[in-house]
Amino acid sequence: MSPRATSAPASPAGSPTALTARGRAASAVARLATWASRVTGRGSGGMIGGLVALKVDPGLMRQLAAGRRTALVTGTNGKSTTTRMLVAALGSVDRVASNSGGDNMDAGIVSALNADRTAPLAAIEVDELHTPAVAANTDPEAIVLLNLSRDQLDRVGEINAIERRLRAGVAAQPQATIVANCDDVMMTSVAYDNPSVVWVAAGAPWAGDSVSCPRTGEPVTRTVDEAGAVHWRGTGPLPDGREFARPEPDWWVDDEAIHGPGGFTAPMRLALPGRANRGNAAQAVATAVAMGADPAAAVRAVETVDDVAGRYSTVDVDGRSAHLLLAKNPAGWQEALGMIDASADGLVIAVNGQVADGVDLSWLWDVRFETFEGISVYAAGERAADLSVRLTYAGVEHELEPDPLAAIRRCPPGRVEVLANYTAFRDLGRAIAALGGSDPARKEQR
Incomplete structure (x- = not known):
């Protein structure tokens, strides 16, 4: 698109203009x-x-x-x-x-x-x-x-x-x-x-x-x-x-x-x-x-801002209180990992590798996962196997469950922290909505 190819009619300062x-x-x-x-x-x-x-x-x-x-x-x-x-x-x-x-x-x-x-x-x-x-x-x-x-x-x-x-x-x-x-x-x-x-x-x-x-x-x-x-x-x-x-x-x-x-x-x-x-x-x-x-x-x-398109929201999944966090790159993941409540009963980490996420997941090796002890961890998402390899090298005991919703259900009853990248977060929101709840990722889009 040419940045200035089409000029609009003049309008008073500070008021939106009429269209052609x-x-x-x-x-x-x-x-x-x-x-x-x-x-x-x-x-x-x-x-x-x-x-x-x-x-x-x-x-x-x-x-x-x-x-x-x-x-x-x-x-x-x-x-x-x-x-x-x-x-x-x-x-x-x-x-x-x-x-x-x-x-x-x-x-x-x-x-x-x-x-x-x-x-x-x-x-x-x-x-x-x-x-x-x-x-x-x-x-x-x-x-x-x-x-x-x-x-x-x-x-x-x-x-x-x-x-x-x-x-x-x-x-x-x-x-x-x-x-x-x-x-x-x-x-x-x-x-x-x-x-x-x-x-x-x-x-x-x-x-x-x-x-x-x-x-x-x-x-x-x-x-x-x-x-x-x-x-x-x-x-x-x-x-x-x-x-x-x-x-x-x-x-x-x-x-x-x-x-x-x-x-x-x-x-x-x-x-x-x-x-x-x-x-x-x-x-x-x-x-x-x-x-x-x-x-x-x-x-x-x-x-007053307490929710951004479902990020940071908490939803009920079969009696488990799932706290949802979104992260998309090494810097974002490192920041989000610092928000994880280590006293939670379970942790689900979900990673996809679709176009919207970036298909190159080599950045997983730049994220410090070596911080979890005494919590049930599940590697989930379409690229769960890649994540599982990284968690293994980080010394994090975990189980492999590609379906994030199933991974939440496999966590002990109580509080579950869920950290997902873009399309994994989006797809999980849709899966939660299909259960009869609202899609947390669409709250700000209505």
Whole structure:
């Protein structure tokens, strides 16, 4: 799709624009396709509507985005959660359109914007590869850069190439405020040259993909200060002579509170677990404030987010209380493993290797599974055998049960932790729904 091939009619600042005749036809066809998908039970329609619309009018995204104040959220992990938090925080300012179902490529974004034509604000989750083109079509007021690490190498490719592509895409949007994670070496490099950056210390416990500077190849060193903050710096200068080092954050979090510019401090008690989600919340708050939200109101809003498309939800499966967690790559798995309750009665780890997951599962060997004792562990999913080999080398006693639902049922009665990658999580949700319950993965798509 050519980023600026179709121009939309002018509209008053801050109000969504009218569509061209072709755009109106595309919008109508999209709504019909979405409706048909839902009533026939084929899905939420978040993708098919946009796919059909873009066939009719390839410039529809630009028309639907015109007149809105838009924030884009991108990164390897945390996009859906941060976007959901940003929607809540920006809701204190005005109505917000968003792709809350997680459809984060062109078609899904078009569907989301088409679903709410009049909302003056938009918070859009965007796949890393699609961010430059989506930014060119939406003229974002803010771009949120979360983290960047290996993910689906067979589809996404080498991490330094993605950093360069993102950097060029961000540089092409000088009007945007960049809200970047200064703890992440890769995202800091993406934002480093931008004229307007809000730096957030959102954390970056996974350093396996940032041992060297993405611009020079020189090693990156890390030190820890007395407060426990990790500071990093490149050992060699950038080509223009500047030092490449962790910027001082404008926003940061600790275990109890969030801190921001001008001495702002507020308690922050999130409903979602994990240190990573505190970082996600900090970036959502920082972005909302940059777009006009009151800081205290933004913090209160992100505290209300308790579910993201079924992630972190707990469902009953034959008397077992199954706590569902989603992870998709080494960094995400390492973070999710830290959320596992080791006192649970059972643990099911489910891994598929479909296109949406990435068929290359060699990353399993980068995840530290050597942490489970005294808990019944089951290796499940289409690639359960691959996972079983990894668990064996990690010294984790386990049983092989490819069907995740059957694996939950084989766990002792009580609390069961379930950690699954993308399609395994999706398929398990559908299996649970078939039992007569609601599909946890579709809660945010209705």
